[in-house]
Amino acid sequence: MSTPSIIRHRHAPPVVSRSAAGRAPRRPRGAWARRAPLLPALVFMIVVTQLPFVGTLVISFMRWNALDPSDKGFTGLDNYKEEFTDPQLRSALTTTVVLTVTVVLVSLVLGLGLALLMDRKFPGRGAVRTLLITPFLVVPVASALLWKHALYNATYGFINGSLTWIWSLFGSDSAPQPDWLSTSPKLAVEASLIWQWTPFMMLILLAGLQSRPTDVVEAARVDGAGSWDIFRYLTFPHLRRYLELAALLGTVYVVQNFDAVFTLTSGGLGTANLPYAVYSTFYEAHDYGQASAEGVIVVILSIVVATFALRSVSSLLREETH
Amino acid sequence: MAATTLDARAAAPVAGIAPRERKERRSRRLLALGAWICGIVFFLPFAWMVLTSFHSEQDAGTNPPKIDAPLTLHGYREFFGSGTGVSPWPPLINSLTASVVSTLLVLVLATPAAYALSIKPVRKWTDAMFFFLSTKMLPVVAGLLPVYLIAKNIGMLDNIWLLVILYTSMNLPIAVWMMRSFLADVPVAIIEAASIDGAGLPTILTRIVAPIVAPGIAATALISFIFSWNELLFARVLTGVTAGTAPVFLTSFVTSQGLFLAKVCAAAVCISLPVLAAGFAAQDKLVQGLSLGAVK
Numbered sequence: 001m002s003t004p005s006i007i008r009h010r011h012a013p014p015v016v017s018r019s020a021a022g023r024a025p026r027r028p029r030g031a032w033a034r035r036a037p038l039l040p041a042l043v044f045m046i047v048v049t050q051l052p053f054v055g056t057l058v059i060s061f062m063r064w065n066a067l068d069p070s071d072k073g074f075t076g077l078d079n080y081k082e083e084f085t086d087p088q089l090r091s092a093l094t095t096t097v098v099l100t101v102t103v104v105l106v107s108l109v110l111g112l113g114l115a116l117l118m119d120r121k122f123p124g125r126g127a128v129r130t131l132l133i134t135p136f137l138v139v140p141v142a143s144a145l146l147w148k149h150a151l152y153n154a155t156y157g158f159i160n161g162s163l164t165w166i167w168s169l170f171g172s173d174s175a176p177q178p179d180w181l182s183t184s185p186k187l188a189v190e191a192s193l194i195w196q197w198t199p200f201m202m203l204i205l206l207a208g209l210q211s212r213p214t215d216v217v218e219a220a221r222v223d224g225a226g227s228w229d230i231f232r233y234l235t236f237p238h239l240r241r242y243l244e245l246a247a248l249l250g251t252v253y254v255v256q257n258f259d260a261v262f263t264l265t266s267g268g269l270g271t272a273n274l275p276y277a278v279y280s281t282f283y284e285a286h287d288y289g290q291a292s293a294e295g296v297i298v299v300i301l302s303i304v305v306a307t308f309a310l311r312s313v314s315s316l317l318r319e320e321t322h
Numbered sequence: 323m324a325a326t327t328l329d330a331r332a333a334a335p336v337a338g339i340a341p342r343e344r345k346e347r348r349s350r351r352l353l354a355l356g357a358w359i360c361g362i363v364f365f366l367p368f369a370w371m372v373l374t375s376f377h378s379e380q381d382a383g384t385n386p387p388k389i390d391a392p393l394t395l396h397g398y399r400e401f402f403g404s405g406t407g408v409s410p411w412p413p414l415i416n417s418l419t420a421s422v423v424s425t426l427l428v429l430v431l432a433t434p435a436a437y438a439l440s441i442k443p444v445r446k447w448t449d450a451m452f453f454f455l456s457t458k459m460l461p462v463v464a465g466l467l468p469v470y471l472i473a474k475n476i477g478m479l480d481n482i483w484l485l486v487i488l489y490t491s492m493n494l495p496i497a498v499w500m501m502r503s504f505l506a507d508v509p510v511a512i513i514e515a516a517s518i519d520g521a522g523l524p525t526i527l528t529r530i531v532a533p534i535v536a537p538g539i540a541a542t543a544l545i546s547f548i549f550s551w552n553e554l555l556f557a558r559v560l561t562g563v564t565a566g567t568a569p570v571f572l573t574s575f576v577t578s579q580g581l582f583l584a585k586v587c588a589a590a591v592c593i594s595l596p597v598l599a600a601g602f603a604a605q606d607k608l609v610q611g612l613s614l615g616a617v618k
Contacts, residue, residue: 037434055468122354
């Protein structure tokens with residue numbers, strides 16, 4: 001896959017200078033002809049995503065509850081003030097951060113370990129890879145239902161059932177039977193999300209590992225470098241961009257997670273994150289102004305993450321252009 | 323080089339090498355075993371779901387779990403409505419319509435854009451790329467309310483075509499990134515040579531570019547299909563009685579308290595099946611697509 005692009009780059013300079021020289025006199029027309037194919041996609045994206053966001057931004061400064069349509073008007077920053085002072089809403093904010101950071105970090109570390117294991121040749125590697133990516137391919141609502149009913153359920157879930165079975169092996173009939181979703185709701189949501197996202201991290205890191213130049217590693221080994229040195233000084237620096245990319249994409253998707261919270265706990269017991277809060281403020285409380293303010297905060301959070309992460313993506317692009 | 327290695331090996335005391343090699347072989351075997359165990363651990367919840375879906379409701383809800391209970395299609399029959407009368411077909415067909423039509427729209431819009439960004443790059447093409455990526459950073463909830471209000475006012479609520487438009491916008495940025503990276507693999511030299519030989523743009527596109535990027539188009543379509551099929555929030559808020567999708571249908575099992583565990587599992591398996599099949603068939607393409615084409 002990389003061979004054609006090498007050819008392309010080797011030939012790039014003369015091609016650019018030649019066509020630039022030939023194109024110079026009729027540049028304006030050429031520029032529009034070049035841009036035209038880009039326009040449908042650009043216009044579509046601006047109309048469908050940017051305009052609604054402007055709407056959200058405007059409504060976020062309004063007092064607007066659908067259940068009380070007569071009392072509608074601008075209130076300035078009240079919705080945002082509410083967001084940061086109401087303990088329930090503030091908890092949604094911290095839950096989002098905690099949930100995202102935990103899920104992304106843990107699945108990144110697990111994914112790295114799995115990718116390192118899968119990087120070596122061993123019998124049945126293809127089969128193990130297929131086993132490992134399955135969690136990522138199960139439809140999110142289905143996977144949340146699986147965890148809620150088939151695994152976590154206190155009376156017939158697989159986890160407690162296994163505990164009963166293990167205890168019975170030792171002749172005991174008093175196995176602990178905790179109700180996972182009510183005793184540790186946050187952990188329960190996190191575990192199901194980590195199960196779902198670790199394979200994704202592994203796949204990206206594995207692709208990174210397999211793009212690592214092998215001759216350098218060989219040379220280092222000949223020079224007497226141990227496995228840890230090779231990992232620390234060769235593999236890890238090479239993987240850094242892939243780790244950043246995996247963290248970026250994981251964060252973008254986990255910040256927006258709705259399915260797991262909605263299905264597993266319906267936002268109860270302190271597991272409501274911002275997307276769920278937006279959903280319930282809008283869909284159940286019908287407070288359009290407040291819901292919009294929450295939407296705007298999710299965007300700001302995403303932008304903070306994105307500015308950090310976009311740098312790594314832009315370095316990938318720059319590398320390709322040179 | 324080869325000769326010196328051989329010499330060194332011959333000169334080294336045999337006893338010094340053998341234990342080291344044995345140790346290495348043993349650690350390799352241990353690591354392989356570890357990989358297998360991890361694979362099975364991650365697969366276990368899914369395997370349990372599939373197994374439970376083939377059990378009767380009595381066997382599904384036992385503690386400790388009954389692994390060797392007799393298999394039955396009862397859960398599937400229940401899911402497909404012969405028992406309770408709620409048919410899953412309308413939501414499945416809605417999901418299929420929304421996913422397939424929006425995927426086609428995505429390809430129609432993304433391909434020319436990717437062409438403008440790679441084969442004949444516009445100036446400052448990275449700016450356009452970042453615009454597309456930034457829309458992906460804009461969480462869907464940020465546009466939910468205005469979309470809902472507009473749809474309500476023009477009578478588009480509970481209409482599958484509204485979802486088609488939204489799913490297209492959801493997948494278009496990723497598709498542009500993927501298609502650009504696939505098109506960037508087309509050697510410029512071949513295109514130049516063809517145009518010198520007198521080939522017009524249509525010929526170049528159909529004869530040279532299309533065959534090279536065909537796998538890329540397939541991968542883009544796959545990703546777009548999967549994300550549309552999985553989407554819940556928009557579908558839940560914007561559809562109701564007639565346009566509900568498969569994930570929305572699944573949420574009706576949320577409150578059933580798992581009384582019908584086999585049926586719940588059968589439903590989850592059935593609705594995941596299209597995505598699982600597509601994902602297993604194209605694992606490599608999936609990685610490339612999900613990493614926005616940046617990983618090769």
